[in-house]
Amino acid sequence: MAANNQEKIYLLPQTIGYYQQELTRLLEFERYRETMEMLQFLLSCDTSDLKARDEWQSLLEWMQTMIPELHMPPPPEGQEQDLTEDELFYIHMKEKAEREPEYVEKLLAVFERPDSWDKQVLALEQLRYLQHPRLRDVLRKWLESQPLPPILQFRTLQILKARGESGSIKIKRGGKLYVVDISDVPAGSEDYPRALKEIFQRVIRSDMNSGFPLEAFAEETWSEFVAYAFGTPVYIEILAEKPEARDAWAAAFHYMLLLTSQGSASMEEIKDIYGITEALEVRWERALRVFRDFAKAVFPSIT
Structure with a gap:
């Protein structure tokens, strides 16, 4: 524009x-x-x-x-062309830390004072690539000291796990305190428990795209939902579901996606696509409540 x-x-x-x-x-x-x-x-x-x-x-x-x-302008064509954006970012972060010894301290300071969590998200992602003797302690204290957006809690847990941290840690969520084991934190989508993978794949295999680029939006939103649910009874509930009940969760997630992105969706059509029979009605209603609560938390300006 x-x-x-x-x-x-x-x-x-x-x-x-x-x-x-x-x-x-x-x-x-x-x-x-x-x-x-x-x-x-x-x-x-x-x-x-x-x-x-x-x-x-x-x-x-x-x-x-x-x-x-x-x-800065992108590198000339052919230069660093074999490197991914993530690899380039890693190289830049290492070079910056080497040029500015105080750089990591500046990032850690964001977590030690009241600040906008937008800045904390950005600082957190940079710290994934950097080393500092205080890093684990600062992140752990920050994580346990205040309620944070679920995605930010989840990313912090992933970073702690990647750095060899183990044992339990407390997180605050919706006025409640939950104890989670760092070793249970999925490193990425490839590390999700089987039930979570199957629910998501069921959505992607559906034929309800209707011209909407569902997969990219679904992937991002599912990542946010996993972060939202992790460490709570909802996460444990989903993992314990029988295989046939996972269709109900997939259907409810798909319904929420369409409702959020397009403003409307046919509940009966979704239920028909996923084979939600009377025997699955209770699980469908339960999943709908969970995803409605999730949508209100993640898309408040829409819902």
């Missing part, structure tokens, strides 16, 4: 909520360049929400300072 058109855009309060959610999702899935582009777009618009504008400006400046590589 041209700059002169952007200057005419006025962001309504409900629109700001939507963009805040989109920024969060971009950060959660490490799409940093897209995050910066969205921040630049938002700052070019008019809004009466000065607090939101200040937060966008602060986050953009912080990203430009901490990851200057993101707003």
Whole structure:
């Protein structure tokens, strides 16, 4: 969109909520360049929400300072072409830490003072690639000391596990305290328990795409749901389900996806596709309640 058109855009309060959610999702899935582009777009618009504008400006400046590589031009064609974006990011982080010995301390400081959790997401993803003797203690204390968004808790647990941390740890969720074992944390989607894999694959194999690019959205949303459920009784409940009951969870998740992305969905059509019989009605209703609660937590501006 041209700059002169952007200057005419006025962001309504409900629109700001939507963009805040989109920024969060971009950060959660490490799409940093897209995050910066969205921040630049938002700052070019008019809004009466000065607090939101200040937060966008602060986050953009912080990203430009901490990851200057993101707003540098891409390398010439052919240069580093065999490396993935993740590998390039790893190289940049190592080089930055070597050039600036205090860099890791700056990142750790974000977790030791009140700060926007958007910055904490970004700092956390950078710390995946770096070493520091205080890193484990800082992350563990931060994780146990306050309630955090589920995806942020989950990422922190994954990083602790990857760094050899073991044993139990307490996490706060919805006013409740849960004890989880770090060794039970899936390292990635390939490490999900069988029940979770089967539910997701059942959704992907369905023929209810209806022209909507369901798979990419489903994959991101399923990752968020796993993070949302991990460590809670819901997670244990799903893992204990009998194979035939997993269809009910897949159907309910698919219904929630369509409802969230398109605004409407045919409940009866979904149930027919997944073979939700009267015998599975109780599990279907239970799964619907769980995914409705999840959608309210993750997509509040939509639901």
